[in-house]
Amino acid sequence: MFLYNTLTQRKEIFTPHEEGKVKMYTCGPTVYHFAHIGNLRSYIMEDMLEKSLRYLGYDVTRAMNITDVGHLSSDADTGEDKMLKGARREKKTVMEIAQFYTDAFFTDCEKLGIKKPEIVVPATSCIDEFIHMVEVLLEKEYAYIAGGNVYFDTAKLPSYYVFGNMDAEDLDVGVRDSVEEDSNKKSKSDFVLWFTKSKFDDQELKWDSPWGIGYPGWHIECSGISVKYLGEYLDIHCGGIDNAFPHHTNEIAQSEAYLGHPWCKYWFHVLHLNDARGKMSKSKGDFLTVSLLEEKGYDPLVYRMFCLQSHYRKPLTFSFESLDNTAVAYKKLVQRIAALKTEGEHDEAGCEALRTKFKKSLENDVNTSLALTALYDVFKAKVSDADKLAMIKEFDEVLTLGLIAAADKLNRELEEKRSAIPEGVTAEEAAEINALIAKRTEARKAKDWGTADAIRDELAARHVVVIDTPQGISWHIEK
Numbered sequence: 001m002f003l004y005n006t007l008t009q010r011k012e013i014f015t016p017h018e019e020g021k022v023k024m025y026t027c028g029p030t031v032y033h034f035a036h037i038g039n040l041r042s043y044i045m046e047d048m049l050e051k052s053l054r055y056l057g058y059d060v061t062r063a064m065n066i067t068d069v070g071h072l073s074s075d076a077d078t079g080e081d082k083m084l085k086g087a088r089r090e091k092k093t094v095m096e097i098a099q100f101y102t103d104a105f106f107t108d109c110e111k112l113g114i115k116k117p118e119i120v121v122p123a124t125s126c127i128d129e130f131i132h133m134v135e136v137l138l139e140k141e142y143a144y145i146a147g148g149n150v151y152f153d154t155a156k157l158p159s160y161y162v163f164g165n166m167d168a169e170d171l172d173v174g175v176r177d178s179v180e181e182d183s184n185k186k187s188k189s190d191f192v193l194w195f196t197k198s199k200f201d202d203q204e205l206k207w208d209s210p211w212g213i214g215y216p217g218w219h220i221e222c223s224g225i226s227v228k229y230l231g232e233y234l235d236i237h238c239g240g241i242d243n244a245f246p247h248h249t250n251e252i253a254q255s256e257a258y259l260g261h262p263w264c265k266y267w268f269h270v271l272h273l274n275d276a277r278g279k280m281s282k283s284k285g286d287f288l289t290v291s292l293l294e295e296k297g298y299d300p301l302v303y304r305m306f307c308l309q310s311h312y313r314k315p316l317t318f319s320f321e322s323l324d325n326t327a328v329a330y331k332k333l334v335q336r337i338a339a340l341k342t343e344g345e346h347d348e349a350g351c352e353a354l355r356t357k358f359k360k361s362l363e364n365d366v367n368t369s370l371a372l373t374a375l376y377d378v379f380k381a382k383v384s385d386a387d388k389l390a391m392i393k394e395f396d397e398v399l400t401l402g403l404i405a406a407a408d409k410l411n412r413e414l415e416e417k418r419s420a421i422p423e424g425v426t427a428e429e430a431a432e433i434n435a436l437i438a439k440r441t442e443a444r445k446a447k448d449w450g451t452a453d454a455i456r457d458e459l460a461a462r463h464v465v466v467i468d469t470p471q472g473i474s475w476h477i478e479k
């Protein structure tokens with residue numbers, strides 16, 4: 001498999017630390033509000049990475065944190081705790097807010113076909129691990145205490161900025177709030193590992209520590225949780241590109257200083273979701289959620305398909321016009337699948353050729369738009385309908401667009417429509433006509449044209465109009 005690695009800025013052959021096994025970490029949500037569809041794009045594409053790895057035969061262990069403390073209003077160390085702001089907004093406690101929005105997040109994920117990682121860890125459950133890590137960093141002199149807080153000393157590193165491709169806008173995030181610059185820091189790029197003093201001393205959640213009562217910084221969470229649950233060597237770390245700096249940069253600094261060796265080999269970053277005005281974000285007020293899409297009549301899986309249509313490393317521009325186009329494509333795709341019969345011989349070589357193309361697209365840096373093309377290729381293949389259905393089912397277990405279920409539902413609806421009694425006909429008459437149509441179908445199959453024609457004439461005499469569709473036969477009485 002080839003994966004683009006933000007660390008080396010190249011597509012590389014993926015070789016995990018332990019053969020066949022993948023340790024994967026994902027930065028989870030800060031649970032102070034609903035997730036917007038821009039964040040969810042990252043989770044959809046990370047889900048595609050995990051499922052691709054599994055489909056290609058890797059044994060994947062994946063962990064995700066839930067940030068329920070320590071994430072301040074800016075991604076740097078200034079501003080108020082996001083959780084506290086959320087709690088005040090809704091007049092609830094921080095833990096109530098955390099529970100509510102954690103549940104909401106996983107409900108959204110389920111609707112979008114995103115598998116829940118097997119390890120999901122709230123930051124507040126690992127405080128001892130964070131304290132231990134900070135102690136070691138102090139011992140190793142990678143950290144210092146100033147003004148009551150513990151800071152990471154970025155000057156101790158041979159190189160702090162590890163992702164070479166960060167643009168000025170991304171780098172700006174860390175210093176956006178530098179108007180209220182923290183005078184305790186030796187260098188602007190230093191960051192807080194543990195807070196005991198902050199301008200906002202009404203922080204609800206605090207713990208005892210060797211440095212006084214306080215709470216962990218946001219960055220230490222991911223390092224602590226990842227090392228605790230996935231060990232000292234991480235294969236893939238994923239996240240949205242806006243987390244590359246400062247969050248992931250700081251994670252690497254802490255983890256490698258703590259462990260004393262390189263930590264994570266591959267960094268998988270998903271690019272922004274934009275709209276006509278630029279990057280979508282909560283702070284800009286264009287707050288599109290899964291529920292809002294549903295209210296507007298969109299199946300969340302249509303949004304998933306919209307995301308899969310382009311590569312995760314390209315910014316994606318959202319508009320309702322483009323989502324409408326995807327909705328039409330999705331509907332047509334489901335109709336084509338619904339029209340496939342469940343019969344036919346099995347052709348292993350034919351199926352393997354389709355499978356190879358699908359695999360190749362995933363192996364090529366999770367190229368989901370090519371994977372969709374490979375799915376469409378199934379219809380053109382010279383294999384039986386039964387094989388086509390089996391291949392679509394197999395591919396959709398990775399793509400998770402709910403195609404087979406949607407096609408079954410469509411067929412059930414059509415069946416109900418067919419078996420419904422048309423207007424102006426009694427139940428007995430309908431049963432008679434259905435029986436005649438069934439008899440005609442039998443006769444046609446047996447090439448008994450005489451009987452088939454006689455039935456056709458009888459139906460015509462009763463003013464019955466029979467319509468053949470790919471999904472079967474429907475009829476009504478001509479007025």
Ligand SMILES: [Zn+2]
Nearest residue numbers: 027028222247
């Ligand atoms: Zn993280």
